[in-house]
Amino acid sequence: MATLALSQVQSGGGLRSRVPYSFGNGAVRKLCQEGRLKDALHMVELMVQQDIQSPTNAYISLLKECTKRKALVEGKRVHALIVQSGLDSDIFLGSMLVNMYAKCNSVLDARNVFNSMPEHNVFSWTAIISAYANHGQGEKAISLFQQMQQTGIIPDKVTYVVVLKACAKIAALEQGKQLHLHIIKSGLESEVIVGSALVDMYAKCGCTEEAYEVFNRMNERDVVSWNVIVAGYAQQGLRKEALALYEQMKQEGVQPDNVTYVVLLKACASIAAMDQGKLLHSHIVRSGYELDVIMGSALVDMYAKCGCIDHARQVFNSMHERNVVSWNAMIAGYAQHSLGKEALVLYEQMKQKGVRPDNVTYVVLLKACASIAALEEGKQLHSHIIRSGFQLDVVMGSALVDMYSKCGDIAHACQVFNNMLERNVVSWNAMMAGYAQKGHGKEALVLYEQMKQESVKPDKVTYTVLLNACASIAALEWGKQLHTHIINASFESDVILGNALVDMYAKCGRMELALQVFNNMHEQTVVTWNAMIAGYSQQGLGKEALTLLKQMQREGTKPDEVTYASVLSACSHSGLVDEGCHVFDFMCKDHGVKPTVDHYACMVDLLGRAGHLADAEDLINKMPIQPDVVVWMTLLGAARNHGQVEIGKRAFDNVVRLEPENDAAYVLLSNIYAEAGRRDDVVKEMKDVGVKQNSWVQLD
The missing domain is CATH 1.25.40.10 (Tetratricopeptide repeat domain)
Structure with a gap:
């Protein structure tokens, strides 16, 4: 093997030593192991130029390093060298190239290499399927898997894992079930990575029972398997079950890792389970985990969503490293609790620290401005968004429409809305809500008709906004039509929509219809009772309001400040002085409402x-x-x-x-x-x- 001084193979940034170094495949592998990719690549280029020896093993080392580091530019140079060496028909190198391009997020290059290969093996098929699966093209990945089977290539466990992930991402339950049957026939269900992928697929398709059945049958369960099942339950809102699995996991001697805790903290955040979140925080501390950026961000998010902003800020301040996700979590916490000024101050600090805002930052800040009607600050953010080169996508556009609407600037809200290339139901809801809040109920209803013409399907929020619009202008006939649409959409059991219907009928003076909706509701919250009592109050029906107050108390719903204000107003309009005085005394002395x-x-x-x-x-x-x-x-x-x-x-x-x-x-x-x-x-x-x-x- 030839020997060459390393000074002869310097490439740009240079080798760190001039000590003589073996020249060949082994040297290339060693340079790659040391992380000196450019030097290794330059050495191979010299090998090809001087035709010293076959560089196949060197190409393998280089492609592995390029894949590991997602070094697309260097990967393309390796590809060119492989072609120059006449090895582009090598099935193994071809498969590695497909894998390298896939991991470097260049799906088109991966497909071109795959198509140019004279034959394919399970590795190349798995690599191209993975490329599509990891880039949100699950249907294409599943289609390629079916083509692979037609060619007679037998999938291995990695192939099944990749295709199961594709099914999970697009909730393709039927295809996932068919894969499960193939896996059972192949005898691979007991493999821990296959079992974990099956659990994940069923969980993400909303089939937690099937996920647990697969999990229970697994002979071996590692921390990844446990994390998958815990995450499955947590994502379906089954918090108690997720926490019970966490306890079972510890009892079986499996040590939770940072992924376990992040998953559980997200579960607690989603349902504002403060006590469980605090308990998890103490477990994290006792387990000796450092408050890294991912764990810290999850804790900040959990405390913020549970309404404990002080705790969130304490965790945030204690983090040694903070990325844009951490800042976004803290800013979002302030925004969610109408602390818009604090959110904007934190944004300025974020910029001073050199952290570049992303689209999530701006969306959260726009919500903060909307919560405190900070129009000028919102306009400045709009300017920053434009200057930063962010595209006005559906999320950002919707947030801008919402901000301008809630700040009362309907003209700018309309301008943004009309300029959006893509609009989803959230965008339409924000614009309709803006009209409704400014008392332009008719405009909101006209927009609803336009929304339907553009084939955008209304959701529960749409109907809530429109019912409020009808209530504000006493548009009874429109309200009745919306009621019919709600029934046709099978939304009539939703408590928020029920409340909106009661309020709409009451404000339109049709108390008998309001009462009919009220009585048909499966669940009645204090808001429901208040809407009904307020309706009686507005109609001057004091005795009915008092009767409903007593019924409300009998059924175990505690009246709040709004309830008593409506009842007192009803008594006032009906001349029920003694009854009103009694209610006021009861509220102050017996019920403890200030x-x-x-x-x-x-x-x-x-x-x-x-x-x-x-x-x-x-x-x-x-x-x-x-x-x-x-x-x-x-x-x-x-x-x-x-x-x-x-x-x-x-x-x-x-x-x-x-x-x-x-x-x-x-x-x-x-x-x-x-x-x-x-x-x-x-x-x-x-x-x-x-x-x-x-x-x-x-x-x-």
């Missing part, structure tokens, strides 16, 4: 309508919280209705103290004085409080 300023406003209205103005004023003076303008205006209105000049004057003084420019207060006081025959006092009063002459002439 009255808000809205409850006091309802009580002042209740007493004021009944002519008990002295009691109403006394209640205001004894309020443990500061009365607002609404409370004093309610008293002022009652004073005007009952001709109570002095109480009206005191109420007026408090209103102008809080809001000096409140025109309605001046009008009410003017009317009180005028009806009492004290028109001169109107002019005097206006001069005393400094109202300009043209204003009080208008009042007169």
